[in-house]
Amino acid sequence: MSFAAKLKEEIASTEAELASDPRWKRLQALRDVLRLYELNSGVDPEGPPLANIKMETRKREYTSRERRKAIEVAKDLLAHSDMPVSTAVIYAAIRKAGVQIGGKKPKNNLSSLLYHTPDFRSHGRLGWTLWRGEEEASSAESGPIERAQV
Numbered sequence: 263m264s265f266a267a268k269l270k271e272e273i274a275s276t277e278a279e280l281a282s283d284p285r286w287k288r289l290q291a292l293r294d295v296l297r298l299y300e301l302n303s304g305v306d307p308e309g310p311p312l313a314n315i316k317m318e319t320r321k322r323e324y325t326s327r328e329r330r331k332a333i334e335v336a337k338d339l340l341a342h343s344d345m346p347v348s349t350a351v352i353y354a355a356i357r358k359a360g361v362q363i364g365g366k367k368p369k370n371n372l373s374s375l376l377y378h379t380p381d382f383r384s385h386g387r388l389g390w391t392l393w394r395g396e397e398e399a400s401s402a403e404s405g406p407i408e409r410a411q412v
Contacts, residue, residue: 328361332372333379335359337392340382346389349373 263271280286335356340347353369365371376382376390383393 328363329375331359331361332356332363332375333381335361336372336376336390337381340390340392343391346385346391348389349376352376352390 336352339352339355349369349372353363353372356363356372363369363372363375377384381393383391385391
């Protein structure tokens with residue numbers, strides 16, 4: 263018997279032993295899934311992971327009526343304050359105006375809404391102010407900001 267024939271016999275014997283092992287079956291299934299993924303996604307299996315996948319970003323095309331109303335209430339509140347107003351105070355004003363902010367943690371959702379709206383400026387734990395453009399940039403050099411007393 264040749265070396266190649268002996269080697270093929272050993273491979274066949276080892277595969278037969280492993281065929282009943284659930285870990286071997288799982289490994290084979292994972293390899294099959296990877297092969298299908300690479301074929302259907304156009305990913306170069308030799309290249310860096312996900313290098314050829316173009317991720318699409320979805321820009322929200324609209325803002326719900328409730329969110330627009332919350333932004334209006336927050337702008338109105340902050341327009342009458344020279345100091346940062348906390349998220350809790352803004353949230354209370356929005357609730358008083360009858361606007362619902364959804365989610366398990368509505369104050370966190372409000373904070374995210376304000377952060378992603380260009381009209382607002384976060385001052386960390388101090389709270390929020392309206393963005394005042396160049397005026398705000400020049401006043402940043404004048405010193406620390408204090409929290410509004412409510």
